[in-house]
Amino acid sequence: MKNVPLASALLAALALLASPLRSADDTKAVVSAKVEADYPRLKAFYEDLHLHPELSLMEERTSGKVAVELRAAGYDVTEKFGGYGVVAVLKNGPGPVLLIRSDMDALPVEEVTGLPFASHVRVKDLSGRDVPVMHACGHDIHMTVLSGTARLLASLRDSWSGTVILIGQPAEERVAGARAMLTAGLYRQFPKPDFAIALHDETDIPSGSVGMIEGFSHANVDTATITVHGISSHGAMPYLSKDPIVLAARIIVSLQTIVSRELKGTDPAVVTVGSIHGGTKSNIIPAEVKMELTLRSYSDDVRAHLVAAVRRICRGEAIAAGLPDELMPEIDVNAAEGATSVYNDPALTQRLRGTFIAWLGAEHVVAYHPAMVSEDFSEFGRTVEHVPICMFRLGAIPAKTIAESERTGVPLVSLHSGKFAPEAEPAIKTGITAMTAAALELLPRTKK
Numbered sequence: 001m002k003n004v005p006l007a008s009a010l011l012a013a014l015a016l017l018a019s020p021l022r023s024a025d026d027t028k029a030v031v032s033a034k035v036e037a038d039y040p041r042l043k044a045f046y047e048d049l050h051l052h053p054e055l056s057l058m059e060e061r062t063s064g065k066v067a068v069e070l071r072a073a074g075y076d077v078t079e080k081f082g083g084y085g086v087v088a089v090l091k092n093g094p095g096p097v098l099l100i101r102s103d104m105d106a107l108p109v110e111e112v113t114g115l116p117f118a119s120h121v122r123v124k125d126l127s128g129r130d131v132p133v134m135h136a137c138g139h140d141i142h143m144t145v146l147s148g149t150a151r152l153l154a155s156l157r158d159s160w161s162g163t164v165i166l167i168g169q170p171a172e173e174r175v176a177g178a179r180a181m182l183t184a185g186l187y188r189q190f191p192k193p194d195f196a197i198a199l200h201d202e203t204d205i206p207s208g209s210v211g212m213i214e215g216f217s218h219a220n221v222d223t224a225t226i227t228v229h230g231i232s233s234h235g236a237m238p239y240l241s242k243d244p245i246v247l248a249a250r251i252i253v254s255l256q257t258i259v260s261r262e263l264k265g266t267d268p269a270v271v272t273v274g275s276i277h278g279g280t281k282s283n284i285i286p287a288e289v290k291m292e293l294t295l296r297s298y299s300d301d302v303r304a305h306l307v308a309a310v311r312r313i314c315r316g317e318a319i320a321a322g323l324p325d326e327l328m329p330e331i332d333v334n335a336a337e338g339a340t341s342v343y344n345d346p347a348l349t350q351r352l353r354g355t356f357i358a359w360l361g362a363e364h365v366v367a368y369h370p371a372m373v374s375e376d377f378s379e380f381g382r383t384v385e386h387v388p389i390c391m392f393r394l395g396a397i398p399a400k401t402i403a404e405s406e407r408t409g410v411p412l413v414s415l416h417s418g419k420f421a422p423e424a425e426p427a428i429k430t431g432i433t434a435m436t437a438a439a440l441e442l443l444p445r446t447k448k
């Protein structure tokens with residue numbers, strides 16, 4: 001975005017606002033000037049959120065702040081919907097319904113950015129542990145973008161027609177908040193959206209740019225907890241045992257063949273054994289080993305295959321080891337906490353890409369890569385209403401930092417790191433511009 005001197009930009013914007021018929025370029029100039037004019041307020045809002053991060057399911061203060069901002073922007077706001085969820089509605093004549101979602105929660109990470117508004121917050125988490133808290137995933141940027149977009153759309157009412165629903169969603173990092181809001185009746189108690197969009201900041205896209213992915217962009221995630229039973233004995237007398245450590249080792253090796261030998265090479269999947277615990281001493285064969293796995297996929301078919309294959313391999317290896325029926329491994333797939341994959345509707349994504357190219361320039365709209373991480377924005381498109389969704393990425397790191405990393409091979413600081421310090425100003429301004437452009441595109445003014 002161009003940096004226009006504030007006073008002249010405001011004057012120009014006011015002149016343009018006075019005229020009911022604006023060209024696309026005029027609208028862009030108005031939006032740009034309004035974002036510039038609103039930035040001091042947005043900066044204060046962002047830094048306050050950053051200073052006061054709250055963990056998932058504990059977003060009391062944060063959701064209150066978001067609600068105050070959206071109410072001040074002229075929206076009809078409902079609080080504490082599905083936990084600390086915020087729903088803000090602005091009806092502006094006939095037309096489609098657009099849902100724009102921001103998440104609100106922070107992470108148990110100690111901030112080491114050294115920023116003047118760095119978080120020093122420590123709290124007791126839900127299990128009673130004392131933990132540091134930081135907005136290490138940039139959800140404070142997302143909320144600030146939501147606030148700026150809310151004001152812009154309210155002040156540009158003559159440029160669009162339809163209904164906007166802004167969502168402040170709790171508990172994204174626990175993949176629980178979206179489901180909670182939908183289960184509470186989001187699509188029944190408020191207008192049903194025709195589109196749902198969201199953005200997420202990224203550390204490998206330059207600030208000032210956005211990244212687009214068509215189709216799958218985030219993975220299904222399931223956590224499997226496996227209890228491998230055995231028969232304990234003295235370590236010197238293994239013939240008296242059924243050794244669960246050897247059995248667990250065989251299971252781990254066999255699990256590697258799910259992705260390499262059972263799935264098509266074109267079906268991405270990950271099977272990771274992230275934790276294994278068994279035994280207490282070198283000369284005792286224990287009775288039990290516990291393992292925790294993360295299973296990641298895109299399609300529902302592959303997701304089901306992974307779970308079934310883990311069950312089959314555990315049972316098969318236990319039979320091969322001579323375990324009796326009552327000592328078969330127990331497999332608990334914690335589906336309630338699993339995440340579903342994000343599928344960016346291709347038609348909606350193409351439409352937004354065209355809009356962003358027109359507003360930001362082609363050089364600021366990059367093709368981004370899918371990842372095996374999770375994001376519960378998926379849930380907004382997973383209900384019986386089949387709402388088309390699109391999550392795009394928002395660049396948040398200076399281009400020169402990314403270039404430096406490519407040159408030196410030193411990896412960039414990632415999301416969820418205590419060192420994550422986004423370049424907030426261009427990211428927030430670009431996010432608001434992109435979200436506003438998306439809304440104007442998806443909610444065109446009906447011809448009179």
Ligand SMILES: [Zn+2]
Nearest residue numbers: 137173415416
């Ligand atoms: Zn995160």
Ligand SMILES: [Zn+2]
Nearest residue numbers: 137138139200
């Ligand atoms: Zn996040």
